[in-house]
Amino acid sequence: MAPNVTYTVQVEAVNERETSEEGAVTQRTALPGTARVTVDNVAQNSFLVSWLPVPGASSYRVNASLYERLVFTIQTTAHEVLVNSLASGTVYNVTVQSINHISIGSPTTIQQFTGLDVPSNLRVLSLGSDNMVISWLPVNGAAYYSISYSKDVLDTCCMTNLTIYENRVLLSELLPNQLYVVQITASNQFSTSRRAMLRQVTALPQPPNLRVVNGSLTQNSVFLSWDELPDVRTYIISELNDTRRRSFNTSRHTIKLQSLYPRRTYRIQVIGYSIHHISGDPSIVEFTTLIEPPENLRVETANNNNQVNVKWNPVVGATLYLVTCNPSEGVIGTGELLQRNVILSGLQFRVLYNVSVAAMVGTKSGMKSYVS
Structure with a gap:
């Protein structure tokens, strides 16, 4: 049968002797399915559904479902409807049916994806x-x-x-x-x-050429220097091996670190902090402070007029002591020694001698003590 058409059905009862009077019923067939269902104006939480008019329809029902759960329904006399309050990036089954006072037409179903949200919280x-x-x-x-x-x-x-x-x-x-x-x-x-x-x-690069300034290392201080970076607001200097992690700021590309401990290895990090308030990549330098100089360096007279006895307190951890004298011409007894005193001989009368003693660890000497 054709959809939306009125049919009359006649029925007679018949046997071998007679035929009954006719019985008749008139019935209109259901509406057809909705044709050309399309979707436009797809957004993150809505889309516009439209369709061709169905002859004989007085209204239309539009349903949207997600996993067989109805999330949207409306009955309208128009030929389009905005399906809204949807979730973004989700596939919905959309069904459109035509309706009149006699019947509901067969459903036309399509699948439609809502629009994707803009990536957020970058x-x-x-x-x-x-x-x-x-x-x-x-x-x-x-x-x-x-x-x-x-x-x-x-x-x-x-x-x-x-x-x-x-x-x-x-x-x-x-x-x-x-x-x-x-x-x-x-x-x-x-x-x-x-x-x-x-x-x-992006961050600043590492402060280049981070180094200990030649001759600046002592038992308790050091000068550090590095090449200057452009667009630096400040430099942050951090002591990495200190449990308290001391930090210092400077706008210059050199700094003196003080109050260090003798014979301790330090790892120092320098980071540039840009005018854009962004920390840069770190540069790290490592150094070991020198052994402390001998204390109580003194000179005592010896038995011979051209000799003096040089003495000092021992330095814990020292393996040798380096003794020098200025002027050194003719002086005997200087050099690297194991003991903590030495007799210098070969001295000249009425000459002022400057004697220095430095503790050594291996081949590395520490700061010197002086006596004249």
Whole structure:
């Protein structure tokens, strides 16, 4: 039978002797299914459903369901309806049926994906001078993400493009202390979200050529120096091996560290802090302070007029003592010694001699004590 057509059905009872009077019933068939159901204006939480008018229909019922659970229903006389209050990035079954006072037409069902949300909560998890790791909240329904980034401005000819399948990305081979513009979109086979954008300046590079200034190392102090970086607001100097982790700030590219302990190895980190309030990559230098100088260095007269007895208190940990004399011509007894006293001979009358003694650990000598 054809849909939406009135039929009359006649029925007679018959046997071998007679035929009954006719009985008749009139019935109109149901409406046909709705034709050309289409979807437009797809957004993250809504879409517009439209269809062709069905002859004989007085209204239409539109249902949207998710996993057989009805989430939207409406009855309308129009030929389109906005299905809203939906979840983003989700497939819905949409059913349209025509209705009149006699019947409800057969359903026409389509599947429709709502639009994807814009990636949100973009964060820089780690930042270096040549790389950064960016994360964002997962987008419901996204199959992959497209990443585009460029330096300074949105210059499409200079953009780098990536496709990834998780909600974080490592951007590498960047330039230090540069502004990068990063764009992220979520996509699946049906749609692509609007762009999320992040602007981030990379960190400063390591302070180059971090070093101990020649001749500055003592038993309790040292001068450190490094080559200057551009666009530095301040340098942060940290003592890594101290449990209290002492830190110092300076705007110069040199610093004197004091109140150090003798014969201790120190690891010092220097980081540049840029005018963009971003910490840079660290440089680290390691050094060992010198052994302390002998105390109570003194000179006592000896039995011979051209001799003196030089004495000092022992230094804990010293393996040798280095004794020098100025002037040294003709003086006997200087050099590296095991004992903590020495007789210097060969001295001249009416000559002022300056004697120094330094403790040694292995082949490395510490600070000197002087006596005249």
